Amino acid sequence: MNVPVTAHQEPAVEEIRTVEQTSCCIVGGGPGGAMLALLLARRGVRVALLEMHKDFDREFRGDTIHPSVMEILDQIGLADKLHEIPHTKVTGPTLQFANGPFRPFDLGRLKTRFPYILLVPQARFLEFITSEAAKYPQFRLVMRANVQQMVEENGVVCGVRYLAPDGLHEVRASLTVGADGRFSLLRRLAGFEPIKTSPPMDVLWFRLPKLPGEPEITGGLFGGIGRGRIFIMLERTDYWQAGLVFPKGQYQELRAKGVEAVRQSITEIEPRFARHAEYLTDWHQLTLLSVESSRCPRWHKPGLLLIGDAAHVMSPVGGVGINYAIQDAVVAANVLTTPLLSGRIPEADLAEVQRQREWPTRAIQAMQSFMQQRLVANALRAQRAVNVPWQLRLFFRIPILRDLPARMIAFGTRRVRLTEP
Numbered sequence: 001m002n003v004p005v006t007a008h009q010e011p012a013v014e015e016i017r018t019v020e021q022t023s024c025c026i027v028g029g030g031p032g033g034a035m036l037a038l039l040l041a042r043r044g045v046r047v048a049l050l051e052m053h054k055d056f057d058r059e060f061r062g063d064t065i066h067p068s069v070m071e072i073l074d075q076i077g078l079a080d081k082l083h084e085i086p087h088t089k090v091t092g093p094t095l096q097f098a099n100g101p102f103r104p105f106d107l108g109r110l111k112t113r114f115p116y117i118l119l120v121p122q123a124r125f126l127e128f129i130t131s132e133a134a135k136y137p138q139f140r141l142v143m144r145a146n147v148q149q150m151v152e153e154n155g156v157v158c159g160v161r162y163l164a165p166d167g168l169h170e171v172r173a174s175l176t177v178g179a180d181g182r183f184s185l186l187r188r189l190a191g192f193e194p195i196k197t198s199p200p201m202d203v204l205w206f207r208l209p210k211l212p213g214e215p216e217i218t219g220g221l222f223g224g225i226g227r228g229r230i231f232i233m234l235e236r237t238d239y240w241q242a243g244l245v246f247p248k249g250q251y252q253e254l255r256a257k258g259v260e261a262v263r264q265s266i267t268e269i270e271p272r273f274a275r276h277a278e279y280l281t282d283w284h285q286l287t288l289l290s291v292e293s294s295r296c297p298r299w300h301k302p303g304l305l306l307i308g309d310a311a312h313v314m315s316p317v318g319g320v321g322i323n324y325a326i327q328d329a330v331v332a333a334n335v336l337t338t339p340l341l342s343g344r345i346p347e348a349d350l351a352e353v354q355r356q357r358e359w360p361t362r363a364i365q366a367m368q369s370f371m372q373q374r375l376v377a378n379a380l381r382a383q384r385a386v387n388v389p390w391q392l393r394l395f396f397r398i399p400i401l402r403d404l405p406a407r408m409i410a411f412g413t414r415r416v417r418l419t420e421p
């Protein structure tokens, strides 16, 4: 049998400690992979979920649960349980411009049981989803499973090999799903080249403490602009999640100026948070998000499907990366459950997942690109606080138009639903 292994080093067969057979092998326990595993396991599909880290706790990478995700969890009876995790709610940002505050979207007006973004630490969310999946005997989660190789037979992907603390293991499956995020190894091993766009900014994320006598923030999210920086604050249960947006390419310059420069930007943009900024004393308190936006022209090949950031990396505008990864998972479960149960997955079904998800992805990326060029880039170029363009103010005064951005952020171009809850 011809079994080429796509990898840096081909191991001797005796080095493989175990070989497991399953129906669907999902690489990556982020929002996309974990959700797909839950949805397949509850429909009786055998799933192995492989995650390279030892737990779900790591640096901040977005904690936003959008209305569409809550509606999907509601379909399977988990939305109320999700709300038991300590959370805050955001209905939309209040951006402070030179000519006054501006709210580019307000989810509070949407017709849904969940007219807000729920902020839940991503680690708690992933623990919740995987613990629900673990109630089904078909589900197996392997932590500290660092996938290193893809196994192919006669041009069909039929599994992966992962390195665990005790050595190399193999998982064979009718379908392998690459949900391994923005630096996807499976995407690279499959030879897929993403098309990249160039967002004009990067973001430094950090926490600020809550202090007595806090200013009230309408909508749970504040943004202010000044001197080539945008400062944003998201209200959390017991702290502020803060971000400083700056022009791409300036990280080294900012790093050289040190944490003092970050404190100074915060104080200049929003003096109400000057006291909070004093808590920033060390560069290690800051995490860089190198903002990217890309999408793969092709998300599949025989035996392999990419979802989430592996297929399309989202800019943080609107905070939709988690939402879109989960919507990909829902569509994949809708389309692929029956073929997976039968053990035969035609490539046309994998193409159908891409067909349903590609246009919503392109549409939101186009909207993000517009916002980045018209709002973010202009604000970052200016050396002072800028006015919000009058055309935008007008747009948001017209009732049938003003809720379009909120609907795009909450649901995308159309609501994704589980077809068989």
Ligand SMILES: Cc1cc2nc3c(=O)[nH]c(=O)nc-3n(C[C@H](O)[C@H](O)[C@H](O)COP(=O)(O)OP(=O)(O)OC[C@H]3O[C@@H](n4cnc5c(N)ncnc54)[C@H](O)[C@@H]3O)c2cc1C
Binding pocket: 027, 028, 029, 030, 031, 032, 033, 050, 051, 052, 053, 060, 061, 062, 063, 064, 145, 146, 147, 148, 179, 180, 181, 182, 184, 185, 205, 287, 288, 289, 307, 308, 309, 310, 314, 316, 318, 319, 320, 321, 322, 323, 325
């Ligand atoms: C700093 C930061 C802030 C962000 N803020 C937001 C936000 O506010 N809202 C929002 O919606 N999105 C945000 N995002 C984007 C969001 O995190 C992603 O869009 C989303 O997590 C994508 O989900 P995913 O499941 O496709 O991939 P990921 O969440 O990236 O999950 C991929 C998983 O695969 C695992 N993995 C990778 N390689 C391997 C391997 N070889 N073997 C085994 N496991 C592997 C990783 O450990 C990871 O757990 C942010 C991202 C960053 C970096």
